[in-house]
Amino acid sequence: MNEAALYEYVLRMSDDSLILGQRLGEWCGHGPILEEDIAMTNIALDLVGQAISLYDFAVLLEGKDRDHDQLAYLRYENEYKNLLLVEQPNGDFAMTMLRQFFFDAFRLPLFEFLEKSPVEQLAAIAQKSLKETRYHLKHSSEWVIRLGDGTEESHRRAQAAVDHLWRYTHELFYENQHDVELQENGLVPKLSDVQASWMITVQEVLKEATLAIPTNNWKFEGGREGRHSEHMGYILSELQYMQRAYPNMEW
Amino acid sequence: MSNSQWPLWEVFIRSKQGLNHKHVGSLRAPDATLALENARDVYTRRSEGISIWVVESVQIHATDFDQSGSFFEPSDTKIYRHPTFYEVPDGVKHM
Amino acid sequence: MTRADQERIFNEKIAKEIKIEPNDWMPEEYRQTLIRQISQHAHSEVVGMLPEGNWITRAPNLRRKAVLLAKVQDEAGHGLYLYSATETLGADREKTIDDLHSGKAKYSSIFNYPALTWADIGAIGWLVDGAAIMNQVALCRTSYGPYARAMVKICKEESFHQRQGYESLMKLCKGTPQQKAMAQDALNRFWWPALMMFGPNDAESTHSDQSIAWKIKRFTNDELRQSFVDATVPQAEILGLVIPDENLKWNEERGHYDFSEINWDEFWQVVKGNGPCNKERLAARVKAKEDGLWVREAANAFAKKRSMKKSA
Numbered sequence: 001m002n003e004a005a006l007y008e009y010v011l012r013m014s015d016d017s018l019i020l021g022q023r024l025g026e027w028c029g030h031g032p033i034l035e036e037d038i039a040m041t042n043i044a045l046d047l048v049g050q051a052i053s054l055y056d057f058a059v060l061l062e063g064k065d066r067d068h069d070q071l072a073y074l075r076y077e078n079e080y081k082n083l084l085l086v087e088q089p090n091g092d093f094a095m096t097m098l099r100q101f102f103f104d105a106f107r108l109p110l111f112e113f114l115e116k117s118p119v120e121q122l123a124a125i126a127q128k129s130l131k132e133t134r135y136h137l138k139h140s141s142e143w144v145i146r147l148g149d150g151t152e153e154s155h156r157r158a159q160a161a162v163d164h165l166w167r168y169t170h171e172l173f174y175e176n177q178h179d180v181e182l183q184e185n186g187l188v189p190k191l192s193d194v195q196a197s198w199m200i201t202v203q204e205v206l207k208e209a210t211l212a213i214p215t216n217n218w219k220f221e222g223g224r225e226g227r228h229s230e231h232m233g234y235i236l237s238e239l240q241y242m243q244r245a246y247p248n249m250e251w
Numbered sequence: 252m253s254n255s256q257w258p259l260w261e262v263f264i265r266s267k268q269g270l271n272h273k274h275v276g277s278l279r280a281p282d283a284t285l286a287l288e289n290a291r292d293v294y295t296r297r298s299e300g301i302s303i304w305v306v307e308s309v310q311i312h313a314t315d316f317d318q319s320g321s322f323f324e325p326s327d328t329k330i331y332r333h334p335t336f337y338e339v340p341d342g343v344k345h346m
Numbered sequence: 347m348t349r350a351d352q353e354r355i356f357n358e359k360i361a362k363e364i365k366i367e368p369n370d371w372m373p374e375e376y377r378q379t380l381i382r383q384i385s386q387h388a389h390s391e392v393v394g395m396l397p398e399g400n401w402i403t404r405a406p407n408l409r410r411k412a413v414l415l416a417k418v419q420d421e422a423g424h425g426l427y428l429y430s431a432t433e434t435l436g437a438d439r440e441k442t443i444d445d446l447h448s449g450k451a452k453y454s455s456i457f458n459y460p461a462l463t464w465a466d467i468g469a470i471g472w473l474v475d476g477a478a479i480m481n482q483v484a485l486c487r488t489s490y491g492p493y494a495r496a497m498v499k500i501c502k503e504e505s506f507h508q509r510q511g512y513e514s515l516m517k518l519c520k521g522t523p524q525q526k527a528m529a530q531d532a533l534n535r536f537w538w539p540a541l542m543m544f545g546p547n548d549a550e551s552t553h554s555d556q557s558i559a560w561k562i563k564r565f566t567n568d569e570l571r572q573s574f575v576d577a578t579v580p581q582a583e584i585l586g587l588v589i590p591d592e593n594l595k596w597n598e599e600r601g602h603y604d605f606s607e608i609n610w611d612e613f614w615q616v617v618k619g620n621g622p623c624n625k626e627r628l629a630a631r632v633k634a635k636e637d638g639l640w641v642r643e644a645a646n647a648f649a650k651k652r653s654m655k656k657s658a
């Protein structure tokens with residue numbers, strides 16, 4: 001098996017889940033209504049749960065006898081391989097929901113394909129995460145539609161979020177030599193297939209939401225290679241605070 | 252109701268197959284779709300349900316407290332509707 | 347039915363431990379007392395999300411992060427169950443929340459104390475949830491049906507809250523000296539505010555007598571406070587932590603622990619808004635409501651458009 005390649009692949013997924021879960025956690029207690037506070041926390045909990053399963057698998061692949069917390073908490077910034085999309089600040093509720101929507105629309109087909117992967121552990125994680133992700137996508141889509149087709153103000157905010165986040169969506173389909181290797185061996189899906197499915201969802205939902213897809217296709221990339229936005233350092237300084245301030249202790 | 256307050260919905264949950272939906276509480280939601288999603292997140296966090304009904308609270312009609320006597324007490328005297336009203340000899344089975 | 351009949355039926359129900367339900371006739375003062383008490387309780391759950399919520403992004407490992415998220419989420423849920431109970435009394439949630447934001451309605455003062463270290467999260471679970479549970483278990487038998495049912499559900503769910511706090515402190519107390527000192531410091535800061543959670547002494551408590559007569563409250567403030575001290579002292583001993591009270595001593599004759607008088611000046615100052623975090627907590631809630639305004643309006647507008655489309 002292509003362990004190094006697979007390790008990187010799983011690590012990216014773990015980091016995506018962790019960082020997005022971290023961002024959603026920031027909302028806790030500050031949501032637009034109590035019901036939505038609870039909904040966002042549910043999604044955050046699912047993502048943290050996925051991160052734990054994925055890191056556990058990454059640990060096995062790495063074979064260095066680290067545990068999931070060491071991977072999650074004790075790497076340097078350029079060793080995190082999450083998407084730039086998921087590290088973007090929460091902004092207003094429209095920004096958060098659009099970020100979630102673009103991500104969920106990517107994760108759902110990805111997990112659908114991975115459920116059939118011959119890599120058993122990955123297939124098992126995908127199977128469990130699939131149900132969660134299907135719900136996340138339903139929830140974020142419902143909100144994108146309501147914000148887009150709600151009031152003038154909500155439409156303006158939702159469109160601004162689409163326009164801002166669009167540049168980060170290209171990175172969802174980032175590939176390097178490792179990906180090609182894994183795809184050729186049939187271990188992971190072709191990203192072009194995931195992308196086709198993603199595009200259909202995005203077009204359908206944005207259309208119903210009366211939101212326009214931006215025409216500027218300039219791409220922002222870097223997260224997958226460990227080059228992050230300025231936001232990442234702040235995310236990590238909170239995430240890692242306890243582990244860095246009190247090294248080698250158990251909590 | 253202000254423009255920003257959402258309507259109130261009553262939530263009913265079937266906890267497992269074979270049982271009735273049971274009233275569990277209420278919540279606020281702008282429409283039925285989100286009412287169901289909110290109900291899922293609020294009232295089934297610990298696997299309490301397999302099916303949810305939501306009904307806008309204004310759609311519920313209830314009996315009046317003042318009339319509860321005339322509504323319910325007449326049936327109290329109809330004890331012949333209960334099996335224990337009837338005597339059956341000891342030897343009779345399956346009844 | 348005459349007013350006298352209604353009142354007689356109500357009093358009979360209370361005497362016979364029959365629950366009062368939303369549609370039943372009830373004295374206006376009973377209704378107002380319930381609305382005040384339940385909404386205050388709901389506000390406490392929601393404001394209580396803030397000090398702990400602050401630590402979600404800094405939780406020291408993934409397991410603790412998940413536990414904390416789940417716990418804070420439960421608090422939102424409990425706030426919601428309780429608002430739901432106030433709405434059965436005809437109190438509108440938005441108005442209830444406006445009363446909180448204007449300072450007219452209160453919430454538990456404990457949340458006006460800051461959560462400064464990770465040990466505080468453990469201490470909040472152990473002491474604050476522990477004190478809350480004392481109150482809540484008693485309230486499962488309160489005379490108003492929807493409130494009692496909400497409390498039963500809340501008590502079931504809360505049972506993990508106190509345990510996770512205690513477990514988390516246990517980890518610190520078995521850890522490095524630095525961790526243990528962190529735990530002791532948290533106990534030092536949270537002990538007295540936790541005792542204050544039961545409210546003024548019985549002699550000073552304005553609403554107590556009538557609430558007890560109506561069986562809204564089943565035990566007095568001082569009774570509950572004493573139960574809490576009695577239950578908590580042995581738990582502190584197992585942790586190896588020292589409760590910050592020189593006069594704390596087992597009283598054989600009473601069969602209870604004696605403890606020092608609470609600093610009531612501090613209590614009243616914090617109630618009046620002069621606690622370390624009163625302003626921050628309220629400001630956060632007001633901001634959440636204001637920032638969410640356009641979201642709630644948008645969802646309503648969308649619902650209206652869709653229902654018009656349907657009927658057209």
